[in-house]
Amino acid sequence: MSQHTVLFELGCEELPPKSLKNLRDALKAETVKGLKDAGLAFDEILAYAAPRRLALKIVGVDAAQADTQKRFDGPALQAAYDAEGKPTKALEGFMRGQGITADQVSTFQAGKVEKVCYLKDVKGQSLDALLPQILQAALDNLPIAKRMRSAASRTEFVRPVKWVLLLKDDQVIEASIQDHQASNISYGHRFHAPQAITLAHANDYLDVLRQAKVIADFAERQAIIDEQVKTLADEVNAIAIVPADLRDEVTALVEWPVALRASFEERFLAVPQEALITTMQDNQKYFCLINQDNKLQPYFITVSNIESKDPSQIIEGNEKVVRPRLSDAEFFYLQDQKQPLASRKEKLANMVFQAQLGTLWDKSSRIAKLAVALSAVTGAQAADAEKAALLAKCDLTSELVGEFPELQGIAGTYYARLEGENHEVAEALGEQYLPKFAGDVLPQTKTGTTLALADRLDTLVGIFGIGQAPTGSKDPFALRRSAIGILRLVIENNLDISIEQLVDFALDAYAAVIPDHAKTRQDAVNFLEGRYRAKYEDQGVDVDVIQAVQALSPKSPLDFDKRVNAVNHFRNLAEAAALSAANKRVANILAKETAAQGEVVEANLVEDAEKALYAELQAIGPIVQPLLANKDYTAALSKLAALRAPIDAFFDSVMVMAEDPALKANRLSILSQIRSLFTSIADISVLQH
Missing domain, CATH: 1.10.3210 (Hypothetical protein af1432)
Known part of the structure; x- marks a missing residue:
């Protein structure tokens, strides 16, 4: 099947700058979904956005859907033919409904029953027929809080639509999108190149627009701004403050970025720099400059949308605009000082x-x-x-x-x-x-x-x-x-x-x-x-780790934190899974026993495995207790990991619920000691592996 490159551009009045990036990404996502739902394969989609346009370049898209077969189910085979093999009324009704003859009837297995069916060949629709619907649906589904209608059109969008371009390679796809007839015509920069531009091929888009003073690729435009801003800042040994949101907004405001450095009177630096930075960023969309010590410098950078023959006029205009705002901040600051804070x-x-x-x-x-x-x-x-x-x-x-x-x-x-x-x-x-x-x-x-x-x-x-x-x-x-x-x-x-x-x-x-x-x-x-759960989940801690600590209800946030960190470290140890499972088994056994567990009687230790486990418990206790006292839970759990082998051996060869009451009580006491040691830190039995 042949493949094509498609270019779609929606030309508008200036789009909302704070939403431009989201609109671009949403248009791409909705179009991807539409193409996949329609069964149209493609290699990639490139999305572009500038103040007056949203555009998509769909590379390697199929010329049409693949041909398919659609199955229409009829009655069971047994009910479709009589004893002589002739069609019954049930089958005749099915054939009549489908408009077919007996030789077009097929069969298929539906579970244990064989049924008759009609397999109808469905020819795939062309890209030209499907794409306009897909694009219109994508535009209708964009996340737009407030839509508007323009002129006599009943179609709504975030801003009035001015033109629609839709090319398949070098051919226009006939379509009406947003009540505009698609063509191969676009428009350049509003001031530098306002005349119509005819595109010969979908692949020419970026280059043709660049010649018309429009950088259509948002990321490319942003990279140009970054480079220009850094160059201007370096010239005065300063660092530009470039908040991500402001950077995106400025990129969305210009088609042909030209960064210019302006200045303001040094006397304004006596005002809290946060006030100056706030007014310049929020109201004027300027990038402020600071020195190595984070002190504001008497400069700012503005990004113009035109390449002026006399940039000094733009610079002076911006300086004239910002001066009253800085003066206001200075006035408020001086007025406040006339009254003591208290x-x-x-x-x-x-x-x-x-x-x-x-x-x-x-x-x-x-x-x-x-x-x-x-x-x-x-x-x-x-x-x-x-x-x-x-x-x-x-x-x-x-x-x-x-x-x-x-x-x-x-x-x-x-x-x-x-x-x-x-x-x-x-x-x-x-x-x-x-x-x-x-x-x-x-x-x-x-x-x-x-x-x-x-x-x-x-x-x-x-x-x-x-x-x-x-x-x-x-x-x-x-x-x-x-x-x-x-x-x-x-x-x-x-x-x-x-x-x-x-x-x-x-x-x-x-x-x-x-x-x-x-x-x-x-x-x-x-x-x-x-709120512990929300706090630690934000840090990437698994829910079961948090629950293991919550089971003990620590009273102090600091203590809770040390336990969570310890369990988080413990769960990555090789012994963690086996010890967690053993603790779960111990907890289940002890939960069924109502009698209080007493001290372990060494004389009642008869199996080698229980002797070895008890010896290990006796040895590890004096090591772990000081760690617990110092709330060094990570080290304590690491030491307790040594119990894995003797606990596994104990459960492999010792019958806890022995018939002899003394042996049973003794073994339950050992399990109680194990449980007590681990729950001094957390209930690791709840860990999932």
């Missing part, structure tokens, strides 16, 4: 945190009390922790945070430094919000760690205290994320404290505000313990 508590007293839990100042007061209690665990200075807590939310009332909400905490840190607060207190104001997301950095100061813990605990315990725990779909206070943050802060800072103690500290700060402390404690502890 004096802003009066405004906090008028800002509601949660109707039943009081104002933001109430919350700050509770966090201060909680932070003082936690400082004994975190190692922070109680005075620093209390002061940082009372200042923590003050910057929420500042002009700078009002304009740039993402600077909460960061603005507070700048103002605290200006007012002469010590390093721990100032840094803690920004660090209280860390970690902000999974995998984010943690606070670097002890006071910051204390404040981050106190803030999350206050919110979590308070919301549970008023009966507004998260539901399946609703979690308005992001308590699930907060809970993971609490676990990380405790574990990664090696804080040896139980979840219940943490919750009790928060309850003490709430006092009578929360009416039922007992229920709140239970609910909050259960919720935090329930």
Whole structure:
């Protein structure tokens, strides 16, 4: 069967830049699905996207579907013919329905019954007939939140469609897609080459458009931007800040990228650089430049969509546009300094945190009390922790945070430094919000760690205290994320404290505000313990490893973490599978015995295998116990792995449920010791192998 190269291009008004990459990928995925469902084989599909176009190049696609046979089932063979071999009324009705004669009837085996059938040859449809339907269905299934209609057309799309190109090699495929008749005509850059372009062959697409000042390949365009940005940054010994989302958005905004470096007055560098970077990235789509010490430099890079004869005019225009934004940030920053941070508590007293839990100042007061209690665990200075807590939310009332909400905490840190607060207190104001997301950095100061813990605990315990725990779909206070943050802060800072103690500290700060402390404690502890699974699954730990530790219900997150790491290490040992199975067998045997297991009586050890196992238990106990006391569970489990051979030998040659009660009791006592040793760490019987 012959194969072809197909080119499809949908030309539009400027597509939404934040969605362009997703639209490209979804169009490719939906077309792949459509071709496979239609039984059309192909070698590969290349997907392209630029501001005014989505395109696909389908390489090595079959010219048509393969011819097939379709089977139509009739009555059972026995019921199809009479004793003389003539068609019965049942068979005649079947033949009439299919429009066939007796010589076209076949048979097939359906289980134990042989039936008659008609095998109809079905000729495969051509690529030309199938492709327009496949492409239209793909466009209809794109993930578009809001579709629009343009002019008199009833067909909807994310932006008005201007042209449709559909070529099979050098031939136009007759089709109407999005109410536009397909042709071999495309259009170049809106300003540099706006005239129509006729494509002679599907393979010419990228080169012809490049000549018309359009880089249609998203990845190629992005690589050009990367190279230009780096060159411009290197010229001033700087490093460009290129967030992935902004990089994709800028790539989606231009067809012919031309990066230009502009500058701003150095006096603006006195403003918190986070504010300057935020306004330049979010509002202007600029790439900011920093030096080796991460300090903002007085430059930015803009990516233009035209190749200007006088680039300086574009540079000056961008500098003129950014100046008022930087001036606003400077104005807010200077205005805020006229009022000490601590004096802003009066405004906090008028800002509601949660109707039943009081104002933001109430919350700050509770966090201060909680932070003082936690400082004994975190190692922070109680005075620093209390002061940082009372200042923590003050910057929420500042002009700078009002304009740039993402600077909460960061603005507070700048103002605290200006007012002469010590390093721990100032840094803690920004660090209280860390970690902000999974995998984010943690606070670097002890006071910051204390404040981050106190803030999350206050919110979590308070919301549970008023009966507004998260539901399946609703979690308005992001308590699930907060809970993971609490676990990380405790574990990664090696804080040896139980979840219940943490919750009790928060309850003490709430006092009578929360009416039922007992229920709140239970609910909050259960919720935090329930987040272990999500936390460790995100790290790639298998569910059975987590369950092996959860079976013991460790009280401390740090202890839980050490056990999970130990079991995760243990399961990769050669002995793990056999020991897990042996533990399961031991657990099942002991579960059926109601009598308490006593001490092992050496005189009742009669078999060599049970003597050897008991001797090994006696030898390993003194080695493992100090490791358990030091919570070195990984080393302890590695030592216990030596029990594999004697346990296997014991089960191979010793009858545990002996008729002699003394022997049976003694052997159960040995099993009890084994079980006790392993469950000092985790229930490895639940491990799957």
